[in-house]
Amino acid sequence: MLFGTARLTVLKTICRSHPRPHTRSFASSRPPRADRAVIYSENGDPSEVLNVLTFPDLPPPGSDSVTIQFLLSPINPADINVIEGVYPSKPIKTGALASSGKGSEEEPVFIGGNEGLAQVTAVGSSVSSLKINDWVVVTKQQHGTWSTRKNVAVTDVALIPDAHKLDEAQAATITASVNPPSAYNMLNDFVRLEKGDWVVQNGANSAVGQAVIQIAAAHGLKTINLIRNRENVELLKSQLGQLGATHVLTYDDLLDKSIRGKVKEWTGGKDIKLGLNCVGGKDTTLMSRLLGQDAHLVSYGAMSKQPLSLPTSLFIFKNLTCHGFWQRRWYADKTPQQRDTLMRTIVNMLADGQVHYCSK
Ligand SMILES: NC(=O)c1ccc[n+]([C@@H]2O[C@H](COP(=O)([O-])OP(=O)(O)OC[C@H]3O[C@@H](n4cnc5c(N)ncnc54)[C@H](OP(=O)(O)O)[C@@H]3O)[C@@H](O)[C@H]2O)c1
Structure with missing residues (x-):
């Protein structure tokens, strides 16, 4: 990867x-x-x-x-x-x-x-x-x-x-x-996800984002992945697809009003339960509108350096819950045994070929 x-x-x-x-x-x-x-x-x-x-x-x-x-x-x-x-x-x-x-x-x-x-x-x-x-x-x-x-x-x-x-x-x-453990923990710690459940994330081509794609795919989860537009965007989309991304969109795609209908088609109307955000700014506001009822939005980075602004309606009508995640806090809160278990889990995913890496 x-x-x-x-x-x-x-x-x-x-x-x-x-x-x-x-x-x-x-x-x-x-x-x-x-x-x-x-x-x-x-x-x-x-x-x-x-x-x-x-x-x-x-x-x-x-x-x-x-x-x-x-x-x-x-x-x-x-x-x-x-x-x-x-x-x-x-x-x-x-x-x-x-x-x-x-x-x-x-x-x-x-x-x-x-x-x-x-x-x-x-x-x-x-x-x-x-x-x-x-x-x-x-x-x-x-x-x-x-x-x-x-x-x-x-x-x-x-x-x-x-x-x-x-x-x-x-x-x-x-x-x-930091990176793969962050991906693993964010997929596991905030909401119970079952095989076939959907996750949406931004910064999907980042190191953490790629780990999310692969770990999610290995657990039978489906992902909608957001990236910035670029000249050869189709190449990046196809690389992320090879890693296991279910769908890849650009932030520009989110501006199209028909996108929510399209996403509903992809998910078969199933609520997207988890959103992962390392970007912030208006692109994350748009991403949050894809989240379903009782969803959790986890923020772990702010690459755009823009504040995160979310529609109040998502809290009132969809019962959205927001969290911050910091892997350092996770390590501080956990025992050496829990840390060792996490590392063994990731080593084994690699050894089993569930997670790969390749050069950028
Ligand atoms: N909270 C935690 O415990 C934790 C743990 C690990 C990482 N992080 C954070 O997660 C983020 C990603 O880390 P990483 O090591 O995975 O990064 P990385 O591999 O260097 O990737 C950086 C990502 O940020 C995107 N990006 C850069 N500038 C941007 C902008 N102005 N607007 C939108 N997207 C932008 C890049 O997209 P392009 O390819 O389009 O440039 C790329 O997807 C960082 O903020 C990092 O600090 C947090």
């Missing part, structure tokens, strides 16, 4: 600036040539504030820590917002990268990135839950994953269960802590 593999390449290039000894069939203690991280000192436009810092060898991990080498670190829209300083969760500066200058105690820096797939390369003396070569994802928020290597507390990473079933890109983009 199209889970942002192009974006992954950027970080892979930085990480591959030193030898890559860590394929899974290869246990090696060969040291990397140099470690590097994408850092910034102040919030601002990423093209102006980001720099690459080369830092000296890491010390061995502390007794409750592990050294991890990042294999792939995605770039998400929220990562850009964090650098700009407009995202609610804030990173903490580190002074552990150098003994003097940038990255030292005197000049601490932020390291970019919130998600990443990494391999354990050294374990502290008290660590029994992880071993060298294990694949992990970073679970601590805003830990700074745009780095070649790091020492991290063992409690800040989670072992990827059954990692042998996945390749690097799958593990980094699909078991990473």
Whole structure:
């Protein structure tokens, strides 16, 4: 599928600036040539504030820590917002990268990135839950994953269960802590959906949107997917169709008054029970009119940067319920066992071929 593999390449290039000894069939203690991280000192436009810092060898991990080498670190829209300083969760500066200058105690820096797939390369003396070569994802928020290597507390990473079933890109983009789990949880947490039920979503070609399409299809749910118009829109429609989208419309299609009749025909008059919104603005107002009786509208992003405005009649006459979703809150509210169950579910969907990825 199209889970942002192009974006992954950027970080892979930085990480591959030193030898890559860590394929899974290869246990090696060969040291990397140099470690590097994408850092910034102040919030601002990423093209102006980001720099690459080369830092000296890491010390061995502390007794409750592990050294991890990042294999792939995605770039998400929220990562850009964090650098700009407009995202609610804030990173903490580190002074552990150098003994003097940038990255030292005197000049601490932020390291970019919130998600990443990494391999354990050294374990502290008290660590029994992880071993060298294990694949992990970073679970601590805003830990700074745009780095070649790091020492991290063992409690800040989670072992990827059954990692042998996945390749690097799958593990980094699909078991990473935000997008696919968000899709899965939004389809499960707000309304009980049965096979044959309908879901409408916008931003359908986003990484989350594609995960929604595939996870919904794997559960026998039908989806109406909204995207922005573009030159080769038919190609995108057909790609999303191949992923399992039942129907794909553009926001422009929603302006046509006959569209509600057409959607009614598609659903056989069945109420659409769930709407997923990562866009906001007037396109979402139009989308909300497709929702049926007692539907739930879940907002998880605001890509248009426009406020969400909904007709009062939907609340009075259709009993619409609106929610916000934040995967970070989900992790904070749940137990490690619930998180592990979620990850295993997604790994197994991948291994069973229910969810795929391909490049954008
Ligand atoms: N709440 C949570 O827990 C959570 C979790 C994951 C993601 N998110 C949010 O979900 C959103 C999507 O994330 P992602 O990683 O899946 O993104 P992505 O793969 O980078 O895709 C971005 C999407 O936004 C659309 N878009 C961009 N600018 C737009 C505009 N002005 N108007 C309408 N659509 C626009 C793009 O459409 P085009 O192709 O037409 O440009 C594309 O569909 C982001 O807002 C992200 O922060 C939230």
